[in-house]
Amino acid sequence: MLIFRQLFDQQSSTYTYLLADSATGDAVLVDPVFEQVRRDMALIEELRLRLLYTIDTHVHADHVTGAWLLKRRMGSQIAISAASGAQGADRYLQHGDRCVFGSRHLEVRATPGHTNGCITLVLDDERMALTGDCLLIRGTGRTDFQRGDAHAMFQAIHLQIFTLPETCLLYPAHDYRGLTVTSVGEERRFNPRLGGQLSEGDFTGYMTNLRLPHPRQIDVAVPANLKCGAATEDPAQLADPGWAPLTYTFAGIWEIHPQWLEENYHSVQIVDVREPDEFEGPLGRIPEARLISLGDLAGRVSELAQDRPIVTVCRAGGRSAQATVILRQAGFEAVANLAGGMLRWRAEGRVVENGSS
Structure with a gap:
């Protein structure tokens, strides 16, 4: 049986996902947040799981990843896209790779556009996918920094996510309204940026005119995440x-x-x-x-x-x-x-x- 938990960091509006094979206890953690490492460790230990590795769906700009600290404390390996430019990972993921935990696995699909190193993780039975900052609930990730590309995002979503079964549940890395899950069918019909009959030109025009302020933590988060969250010692707040x-x-x-x-x-x-x-x-x-x-x-x-x-x-x-x-x-x-x-x-x-x- 699959163990699945959706966890939330209120400060950065980030979702972290724990997936595990209940038969073996093997687990993976997707998009961990540095300040929430203690919480995540407590859940893993209470469920008597063994954390094999953490996976970041991209180099985040709004929070520092907990990957390095979890490796230090739990012995897990760090995985991230080979296109991310990050240093210090144990495994660099390519399109089509499988992240195996027990008898289950996540398939890696390259979905660039928010950054050039974004990935979507699709569960083996295609009943769910973790879309990172590519496809959000009734939205998408922004494309105006970190080598973002609206054309690449439109193509990635249509070719790598919208080709999944309509009933496939989609779980994003962020939501700012308290929404937790959507589906391929819903987003294909109702996403205001690219659903229905909206064309690639419609989408790129929409994205060009978002005019969003840069994330408050970008100057701290991006350099740290390019090193997979590595630091010389645990910060005082996590000691x-x-x-x-x-x-x-x-x-x-x-x-x-x-x-x-x-x-x-x-x-x-x-x-x-x-x-x-x-x-x-x-x-x-x-x-x-x-x-x-x-x-x-x-x-x-x-x-x-x-x-x-x-x-x-x-x-x-x-x-x-x-x-x-x-x-x-x-x-x-x-x-x-x-x-x-x-x-x-x-x-x-x-x-x-x-x-x-």
């Missing part, structure tokens, strides 16, 4: 917290390992967000834990020290996960949740106060 061995979840929560907490509970602030009767109940409490029920937490954050990490605890880990959100909104950065809560803590036989045996 893992250093105060404890933590795990980042796809839900966006930092979680702490119970063994570390048991050995170091004196060095952190433990905030138990259960109700008073639970705090005094049979599950007991972690030594030095402080009771601040979840409903009271937002109004009592001033009682907590800003210079010591905080670990939140509840019965099963749900309320305490929300507590980390509240604390981060209040300006606390070193915050982690005890996943599984007191149920897990007791099941592992860890030290408690005031609990029943």
